[in-house]
Amino acid sequence: MADQLKHTALLVxxxxxxxxxxxxVFAVPGATTILPSVINTVEIARNRGxxxxxxxxxxDPQGRDVERFRRHYYGSGKPNPVSKGSKGAELVEGLxxxxxxxxxxxxxxSAFFxxxxxxxxxxMGITDLVVSGVQTPNCIRQTVFDAVALDYHSITLLSDATAAATPKIHHGNITDMENVGVVVMRVDEWGGL
Structure with missing residues (x-):
């Protein structure tokens, strides 16, 4: 296990x-419920090195680098979510x-795109990934599928440290990821390995 840990990274x-x-406007309904699990995940990862x-x-506050379908949120007098240097772009309290x-x-x-x-x-010799965060059908799924395509040896998705708009969407996307070889477990299971 110690050797495998040298080759494992946690993506938050x-x-x-x-x-x-x-x-x-970018809020993921219910995402705050996973915060304790994500905090726990980070602590486990730190303890394991x-x-x-x-x-x-x-x-960019003007939205020049955002997806076309989200550009209407950016510009003068608009919300400009997760704009560089904004409070909204900061990590949530507790992380x-x-x-x-x-x-x-x-x-x-995708974190790879x-x-x-x-x-x-x-x-860094990383071959194995553990994934946590939001949102399951978008950033989580796209990152995981790219990791699969890039032949990472093992990809573990922490089901209670990831979230989507609804439980149905969350579980449907988890099933899709399991079907391509992703290991799905809860934080307590992963922490007990």
Missing amino acids: IDMQKDFLDEQS LFIVWVVREH EMKEGEYKLVKTRF NTNLHSLLQG
């Missing part, structure tokens, strides 16, 4: 205020990046 995806604050990647969205951990900024659903994540992980 989009645990930012604009995704958890119910007043935000895992490499932790904080995957966050940060957009903080520590020295030695890595912040990866993305502008699309148009970022240096794969080369970073390859350079």
